[in-house]
Every structure is written in structure tokens, then in C-alpha cells.
Amino acid sequence: NIALSFLPDSYVQEDLTANQLYSISSQSKVMLSSLEEDITIYWVVASGEEDEYVEKLLHNYEDYSSRVTVEKKDPDLNPDFTNNYTDETIYNNSVIVECGDKYRYISYQDMYETSSMSYYSMYSSADEFAGESLITSAISYCTTEELPVIHILEGHGETELTESFQEALERDNLETETLSLLNSETVPEEVSCILVNAPSTDISETERDMLLDFMERGGRVLIISGTAEEEQLPNLKSVMENYGISVLEGVVVEENTDNYVYGNPVLLMPEMNSSDITDPLMEDNYQVVVPVSKALDVSEASEDVTVTSLLESSEESFLKDEGYDIETYEQEEGDVQGPLTLAALVTKDLEDDQQMQLVWIASSMMLEEAYNAYSSDANEDFILNVLEMMCEKDDSISVRSKSLTNEYLTISTADSSMIKVATMGMIPGIYLITGIVVAVRRRKR
Template identity: 30%
Template sequence: MKKFEKKSAGPLERLRLKSGIYAASFTVLAILLAVLLNLIVRAVPAKYTEFDLSEAGLYSLSDSSKEIARSLTQDVNIYYLAETGSEDAILTKLLDRYASESSHIRWERKDPAVYPTFATQYGVQSAENGSLILVSGEKSVVLEASDLYDYDYSDYYATGSYSVTFGGENKLTAAIYRVTSGETLHAYYTTNHGEQALTDTLIDALEGQNLAVSPLDLLTDAIPDDCDLLIVNTPQQDFAAAGSLVDEMSALRAYLKSGGRLMLTTDSYYSTPNLDALMAEFGLSRTPGLVVEGDSGHSLSGYPYYLLPDYAEDTGSGTLDGIDTSRRVLLQMAQGITLTETEGVTSEPLLVSSESSYSKTAGYEMATAGQEEGDPDGPFTLAAYASNNATGAEVIWVNCGNMDNEAVYQTVPGNVTFLQGCAAALAGQEGTTLVESKALEAAPITIPNHTAAALGLVFVLILPAAVLAVGAVVVLLRRRR
């Protein structure tokens, strides 16, 4: 029987073996590096690895939200109540952004089907799917899913459609501030003088500043001891003084004498001499007439008495420090405020008209908006701050009766930002929590007819013809070869 001898591998076989070992080693190393890189990327905060390409910045945080998140000194746990598979991608990415801005913010999803009683420990018996619970220490806030989106039905009957905007960031930032800013402060707004009711938007903004807002009738109740801010919003009747059944003015003066804070808005259409006398004690008085703008850049087009004033510069009080002064403010039919140097009082303007403005002394009785003889030149103070150096009392006076207006907020959100910032400053808070809602749909691109015709000519005729011409040249050149 023939014996077969075992032959040793030749040089070619050994080379192939080594190549196979090297290839396998490189493959394993590449896989390990890919896994390691993936782990590193996942550990990097989302703000460095994800980019927001949405037109409205749905997945980005505003500067106000970032500032509040970065200034946290205590932990905030956010629980997202959502069933598996029904998570809101906008919300989860936004929560990732909050967590990446501060090590004190953590969030996790809780499936109500898996944890049916989880929300009850925070006093929530029937939370909506998609709701949020924010917890910091002993304080907690619940944000219902339906409150995270804003629905505008104003055009529904005309067009059959409505618009939806995402207000989740505004609600989240305000809730984070509320659970971490310590003791709740109290703001009261007066009633029973024909005051303009505070809008829901302004109340939400104030509550977002951790200010509990309540009505106050001075005919039946005294100003509470826990009043951190008193709001008088465009009264149609004056406050009662000495000799009346109830001396409301004495109550106001006593409150301010004890270091109280007052935010007042007025309309020159209504006469309030008692309130005017109180403001005079702070060196503030009405300038006769209504302010009209001569500069078209400081008023709405066609409405020179719808003012777009400037913010004052270098305010020593710091009232404007927490306000986004890049947002315009709209004052409709506003009256100027004269600041008079008064002993023991510090006062300063907050909003001012342009140098081209003037005041129509005829006021609401003006026959023309043009400047006439006797109409004084501007600029004019339209909102002012004043404080009593001895008592510590502070007042902010906006001499415009239509400042707090829901219709205005739709186009000029700076109004609510300004009022919220003034309230926060008087209450001793720094910064504001207000964030604008974000559109879910990009605005449609509209192209003029002449532009559309030119583009059609380029793409339908010129470009195809150019391609055919280039192709013909290439064919001819190849045939000549």
C-alpha cells in the first residue's frame, strides 16, 4: 500500500494564511472601534451630535431656557407618561436638549400601562397619555399633554382649517423655574374699578415666574400681607380717597410705605386724579395729549399713534436686564409720562418714543394726526420706573391702556415679554421664562409669476437643450477618433 507523506505548507500557502489572519484581525479591530465610537457618541450630549434643521427650531432651546437650565443648583426629574410606541419625537428630543444643558436635569419615560399608579403619588389621578411630571425635592408640577400644543381656530369658519404651534418649551421652562425657584410669590390684581381683566396669556406668563395670581377687591378686603406685587390694569374709575365709605388710596399708600411694589397701566381716556396724585409722589405725571410718531420706523404702517417705542438705555434699576429687548413693543393710543426730579425718589424711563414724535394735546379729540401748533415735540417717556429711597417702594407705570391684549400678542409678543419682565423685576426675580410657541409647519414658499416663468424656461428649455448640445459634441469628437 502506497504511503502518503504529509507535505509542509509552501511559501504561497503560508502567505495566504498570514493574509487571512491579518484580514480577520483588522475586521475584529474595525468592529471594536465602531462599537467604541458608537458608545462615545452616545455619551456625548445631544446638542453636539444632533442638528436642528427645522425652520422654527423645534428641537432647539431658546437662550432663556438654556440660562435657566444652566443655573440650576438642584436636581429636576422629568417623567414622560407615554405608551411604548406612541412617544412624541418633538418632545423626546427637546427633553434630550434640556438634559444636555444641565447635569441636574434627568428624564425617563413611564408607560402608564406598565406603571398604572405611578402618577398618583404626585396627586394625578388621570393624567393624559403624553403628559409630563416634573419633580424637584418636595415640589412637583404636572403638564398635561393637551397644554403642550396651542391651537388657533380663529380662521376655522373662514377657511375650515386651524393652525397648531408647539408650546412645550415655554411650559417646560416655566415648570422647571417653578419647582426650583423656592417659595411661591403672590401677585394680586385689583377689581371693582372697571379694570381691564388680565389676559390668560399674561396670567400664564406670571404663573410661569412662580407668581400666584389672585384678584383683590379693595372695597371688601385689605391688601394681604403676602402681596409681593400689586397690579392695577387700566381702571375706568378712580380709586376712592378720604371721605368715601372705603379709603382705598390710604390702603395703597400704606402698602407702598411698607415697601410695596405696584405695576400700573392707565388710559388717558379715563380720569383718575387720585391715582395720578399717588404717581406724583414718585415724580411721575401725565404729559398732556396722545403721542404720535413722526418716524414711520417707530409706528405701524398707516397708524402713527400705534407706537413701536425704543427701550431706554442704561437703566440703573436693572428692570430691563431680564427682558429680551430685541422684541418690539406695541403701544396703542399711549400718553407720555413726565419725570420730575423729586427728593428721595429715583426714577427712569423704560420705553421712549423717537425724537420725531410729538404729543397731540387734543388727545382722543384730535381732528388730524399731523402736528399742529401747540403740540410739543418728543421724545416722550411711555413707561417709567420709580422707587422711594427711604421706604423701598417701587412702581412701574405704563401709560397705555391696551398693553395687555391677546390680539396684539399674536403679532407683537414683546408686549407680554415686557409686562412679565416688569413684574419679575418688581418681585425681585432675575430673568424671565417666556418662550414663544413654535410653528409645526414651515411657511409655504411663494414665487412671483415672472420668477416662475423664468425658472420654467431655464429648467424646461435651456438646460435640456444645453445637455443635448454637450452630448452631440461628445459624440462627434469620439467619431473623429
């Protein structure tokens, strides 16, 4: 026992929690193994107020890497300690990660995430522990000299990024700045990646030409633009058409029940094709949900570009050109037959080892919080993967929060129907047949 007391906790204690709440994941271990600078984690907590999950998690960080030191700071004994780091209200079990002159404060309140979900949308409350996600992100932030910047185009009624996605960008150590081209002659030299998020009005021809010139200089652009209620955005579409790809207006309707969710044939659960963007999701069996999407025709792409269809509907799907005025989900004459591309990556190799990258996601609502919840955050992860690729963020560390209660599965309408049949029909039927057999045998006796 005396000998064991000198061993790190990770060697003598087993994490028996269902979701490995205070263990550190393989992603965190890879980052910790590559540390070249010393990290200090200040654990701000009064004596007797220690959170078990936080305590064991911090000990595991310290045990895994000799570069990490955890120091406990009692706010009752050191009331002014946190003043140099934050002016926020300090809660017990909050954490400060520091490396050199960089630091990040993590509030204890942010470590526990509560999702309030509607009964009518078939969800219940789900609490998550985000301790590892936040601490690993903070270590990555403190040890990264210059963070990538995503420039968000404005001036065309673009949809604001959700609070959830902004937090995801921060955790992923991607900074954001707004960008207006309305009074510019060219895209500024310091810009490397542009996000165009669901504009409601079209860009000008001048802005279109600036975007095309930017990409021909090795720029990267992500466009999220789906079925339009009013304006069709011809100049924005011509950005894609410049590379031989047509943006098809309308709404994709799915007839294969394996490829849509909640009984709604325009809430698509598409097939994902292999790529650096989709592979991490496919490996972990996550599914994106693409609501109210138009389509992309990649069949006539220019010879000097490489096109990857990232998301596709099934062969049983079709495109109805009425858009929001759709009156029936039945296939009619003139509807474009699937499979249909819902998101595509276009790349073009340039001189000096530069590469143009353009991604178009044909649904304006993919980042909305409800649909992201339907996908168990896979929608956010998909778009984060796009931005990480565009920023050449090879050292990206993405650690999911860990559920404290139940985990929810995104299942297709077909699977949902099978479960209903099994629970409402087959299982009761088995009990009924068993009862009849038992009753008959007893009578024969």
C-alpha cells in the same frame, strides 16, 4: 459605532431643525447647572406613540444634567399612575415633573400652541412648540420653595388679565391673588407687589393714601392706565404726581413712520431706553407696540427719586388732548411736542436697604391679545420683566416657544413701505429694464 452608542444623544446627534426645536436653550442650561436637588421627569406615552420632538428634548435634559432622570410610563401598562398627579384627561407624550413633594403636570396638548390670525390683520396661522418653555418652568417651580405673589387690585372696573398673560405668569412661576382696599385701613403686610390693570373708575383718596404709604414702606406698584373714554382718574394720577410726575391726558400721535405700525399713527412702536426691564428685549431685537397711549411728563420729578423713561415716542410725535374724540392726526397749535414718555420707572431708596418702585404704563390696551400678537409677545414680556423686577425674581427663567413654521417680524410703517416699493416697483422695474436691454442687443445683432 459601539463606542458611540454609549455617548449621550447631545454628543452624537445634531439638531438640524430651523428653530432648534428639541435643543435646550442657554437659559435652561443655566438653571440645570445650578440644580441642587434630583428631578424626575415622567414621560407618559404608550409604546409606538412617541413624539419625536418631545423624546429628543427630554433626552437632552437628561444628558445635560446628572440631576435629571427621565422615566417612561406606558399608560396601558400603568393605567393608575397619573391619578396621584392629575384628574385631567391624559394624552400620550404628556409629562410630569417632580422634585420631592412638588410636581407639575404638563399636558401634551399644551406643548403645541396654535395661533389663528386674521387675513385682514396681515397674519396667517403660526404653530409653536412650547415643550422646553413648559418643562423648564416646571423644573423651576418644583425647586423653588416660595413663589412670589402679585396682588391684583380690584373694585374699580379693572380689566381682567388675558388668558394668554395669565398663562405667561404661571409659566414664569408668578402667583396672583386679588386685593381689595375698599374696606381696609392699610395694605396688608404680606403684600409686596400690586398690579393696577386698566381701571375704569377712580380709586378713592383713602386708597390713594394707602398706596402711597405702602410704597414708602418699600412696596412696589405697577399701574397700567391709558387714555380714558370718560373719567380722568385724578386720585390714581395723584399717586404719580406725588413724585413730581404729571400724567398728561390725550392721545400720542406719531409722525415718524419708523415709530408706528400698520399705517396707524396711534399704534406706537416706541424707542426703548436701557434698563433691566428693556435690555432683554433690546438684546433679542424685539419691539413693543403701545396702542392709544397718553403721556407722562417726567421733567419735574422730585429730587429724592430716580426716574427712568422706559418707552419714548420720537421727536416728531405730539400729544392731542382730545383723547378718544380726536378728529385729525395732523399736528395743531397747542399740541404737546415729543419726544413723550409712554412708560416710566420711579424708584426711591429707603432705610434698611428697602426701595420703593412704581411703574406707570400709559396705555390701557397694551396687554390685549391683538396688540400683543402685533409685537410677537414682546408686550407680555415687557410687563413680565417689570413684575419680575418688582418681585426681585433674580432667578427668572423665560424661554420662548419655538415656531414650527414661520416667524413674524414686527416692522415699522416706514420699513413696510420700503418693502412694498421694492417688491411692487423696483424689482419689476429691474426686470423691465433688463428685458429692454436684452431686446435692444438682439436687434443690433
